[in-house]
Amino acid sequence: MVFPGDANHHGTLFGGVGLAHLDKVAFLAASRHARRTVVTAGCERIDFAAPARIGEMVEAVGRVVRTGRTSLGVEVELHAEALLSGERRLCTRGLFNMVALGADQLTLSPPPGIDIPTEADDWLRAADMVFPGTTNHYGTLFGGDALKLMGKAAFVAATRRARKVVVMAATHRIDFSTPIREGDMVETASRVKTTGRSSLTIEVQLWAEDLLNGRRSHSATAEFVMVAVDQSGRPEPLG
Known part of the structure; x- marks a missing residue:
């Protein structure tokens, strides 16, 4: 989401923040x-074709095109993406060159047996990195930041529907099962369960x-109303 803290004085996403999103996704890919x-x-x-405005969602998508x-x-x-109308526009495109450290030869595909989700299901997925600024003194993702990520995912899924x-009106039970370590990729998967x-x-x-090894673990589950x-x-009918 583009919040005021990510925007410039024109009310649009600051270019440096946009570049940080692109670099992070290039790193993950x-x-x-x-x-x-x-x-x-x-x-x-890197070409900036159109602005992203405060209150809009930005989606960064990366793919490996050369090895x-x-x-x-x-x-x-x-x-x-304008969440109320669904209108989408391409804002920025770039090509990042990434280098593997201490590697004699790159692995050109994920190791066998790694279950990587696809977009074929009905879950809305978003990925991020766990950096030191979001960890506690144990070196794992702070619970408050985990809840922030999950709340944002619930907001986007609900607004898109x-x-x-x-x-947000309420949260039902939230269960934390395994910790998320510094340096891990964290992924939220959200979907509409029921509508009133x-x-x-x-x-x-x-x-x-x-x-580094593709090992995945389910860390938490929550429900948001x-x-x-x-x-x-005041509450407004969905239809």
């Missing part, structure tokens, strides 16, 4: 492909993935 420690070596021309002996080229696109202004007259119950799962509201903040 390269790490998943190579199963090695990778770093950004450089990026080729060498120790390097990969990852093409990344950043799209903006309703195409109305939605707010003006409310939606969203199921959110939190998964962790070790980028989101309610569609009108301009005065």
Whole structure:
């Protein structure tokens, strides 16, 4: 989501924040492909085609388009989506060159037996990295930041279904099963479980993935009740 803290004085996504999103997705795509420690070596021309505005969702998608002996080229696109209308636009596109450290030869595909989710199901998925700023003194993802990620995922899933202004009304039981370590990829998977007259119950799962070996673990599950509201903040029918 584009919140005011990510925007410039024009009310649009600050270019540096957009570049950070692109670089993070390039890192995730390269790490998943190579199963090695990778770093950004450089990026080729990056074009900013359209702005992303405060209140919109941005989606960064990356794919490996070139592999060498120790390097990969990852093409990344950043799209903006107006959550109430569903209108989407391409904002930015770039090519990042990533290098695997200490590797004589890259693994050109994920190791066998690794279960990597596809987009063929009805879950809305989003990935992020666990950096030191979001960890506790044990070196694992702080519970409050985990809840923040899950709440944001519930908001996006509910708004995409309703195409109305939605707010969080309640959370049902939240279960944390396994910790997420610093350096892991964290993935939220959210979907609409039930709908009422003006409310939606969203199921959110939190998964962790070790980028070097592909091992995945289910870390948390929660349910959020989101309610569609009108301009005065009163519940509004979904239909």
